[in-house]
Amino acid sequence: MSLAPWRSHLARALHRNRSLVYARYLQLATIRVDGRPANRTVVFRGFLDDTDRLKFVTxxxxxxxxxxxRQPWGEACWYFPETREQYRILGKLTLVGENYPDPALQKARQISWQELSDAARLQFAGPHPGEPRADAEAFAPPPPDPIQPLSHFCLLLLQPEQVDILELRGEPQNRCLYWVDGDGNWSAEAVNP
Amino acid sequence: MSLAPWRSHLARALHRNRSLVYARYLQLATIRVDGRPANRTVVFRGFLDDTDRLKFVTxxxxxxxxxxxRQPWGEACWYFPETREQYRILGKLTLVGENYPDPALQKARQISWQELSDAARLQFAGPHPGEPRADAEAFAPPPPDPIQPLSHFCLLLLQPEQVDILELRGEPQNRCLYWVDGDGNWSAEAVNP
Incomplete structure (x- = not known):
């Protein structure tokens, strides 16, 4: 499988912004159970093997x-401060949890767990996110096994279907839309910013 | 009207991150016409007068x-790199366009236009956003009137109903949820990160 045409642009953006740790942070929008939008910062963990699927953990x-x-669509908005570029990546999300049936993705989930820092793994051993603040001892759990993921650790994959790149530095600014058809072929068009 | 309790935290975050121009950029999630989420970077333009409504332009x-x-709910996700804080602000959006009936908000729209830089105003005089790339001359319009807004200039307001503040620096991290009732009274609760 060949990489999507926007991948080389994104690779360059990541490289040029590599001095900023937060250039790997992006905002992921989803739909709440009540139909309203939700939006939060997630950390980009690279691409899944030789695919165009972005990896996150949750x-x-x-x-x-x-x-x-309930609603697998998401849009990531990724702003690169150093190069002043915005990537909007719309696609379907796949949550690879403990009981996800695909063995290859289970393996990928395990590798993602192993690639986390000790501090990041420790967060998954903490108390239930979003519930009333637990006592201090709940935040000092024993370090989890660095090999076998905790049961509630998930690999989260975003399969891009549309990518909208905006370069704020241009005069005028450049903007390009990419979209994929059912056979995996990408098209691109320059549009007005 | 007294300011919401999360306002002092946000004011401090803005102050401590003031050296970064992009600390005033945040990501706004909305719902597309087809029901999928949308997410893009917007620039915080301050609060509307003495209210808690965040101002943007579009x-x-x-x-x-x-x-x-079609769907007025939005969630802003605002990450402050210097202090490593995340603000998630869920609320209703109001689009104050040319024909919006409220005279006070029309006045606010006009002031927002006047407060823009020349370069920012010029962008509103450009060709239709998202359409196929126009010729170069379409990007060199005459500078618009700095006093009277162009017809398609809108002030966009976000009225917060829930604010979720996460401090990534803590050990353990601190997270606090704020929500408002129908009478405009805010409650707060510390929750697990």
Whole structure:
């Protein structure tokens, strides 16, 4: 499978913004159970193997996981401060939890767990996100197994179907839309910013 | 009217991150006409007078304006890199366009136009956003009147109903939820990150 045409632009943006740790943070919008939008910061964890699917991690106890279970569409908005570029990535989300049936994605989930820092893994051992603040001892759990993921650890995948790149630096600004058809072929068109 | 309790936290975050121009950029999620989420970067333009309503500006020709007309809920996600704080602000959006009936908000729309930089105003004089790229001359319009807004210039207001503040720096992290009742009274609760 060949990579999507926007991948080389994104690779360049990541490279040029590499001095900023938060250039790997982006905002992921989903739909709440009540139909209203939700939006939160997530950390980009690279692409799944040789695909165009973006990897994130999440906790199955979070609202985000509940929302995605019901409505799998998401749009990531990713702003690169150094190069002043915005990537909007619309696509379907897949939540790979403990009981996800695909063995290859289970393996990917396990690898994502192993690639986390100790501090990041420890967060998954903490008390239920969003519930009333627990006592201090709930925040000092024993470190979890670095090999086998905790049961509520999820790999979250975003399969892009439309990508909208805006370069704020241009005079005039440049903006390009990319979209994929059912056979996986990408098209692109320059549009007005 | 007294300010909401999360306002002092936000004022401090804005102050501590003031060296970064993009600390005033945030991501606004809305619902597309087809029900899928949309997400894009917007620039915070301050609060409306002595209210808790956040101000942004937009173009009535943009998808965002169409979406908000149909489904007024939005969630802003605002990440402050310097202090490592995230604000999630859920609320109702009001699009104050040329024909919006309220004279006070029309006045606010006019002031927002006047407060824009020349370069920002010029963008509203450009060709239709999102349409196929126009010729170069369409991007060199005469500078618009700095006093009277162009017809498709809109003030966009977000009236917060729920605010979720996450401090990533804590050990453990601190997270606090704020919500408002029908009488405008705010409640707050510390929750697990």
């Amino acid at each position: 906790d199955s106890r979070s609202q985000k996981a509940l929302e995605i279970d | 173009d009535s020709r943009s998808q965002k304006a169409l979406e908000i007309d």
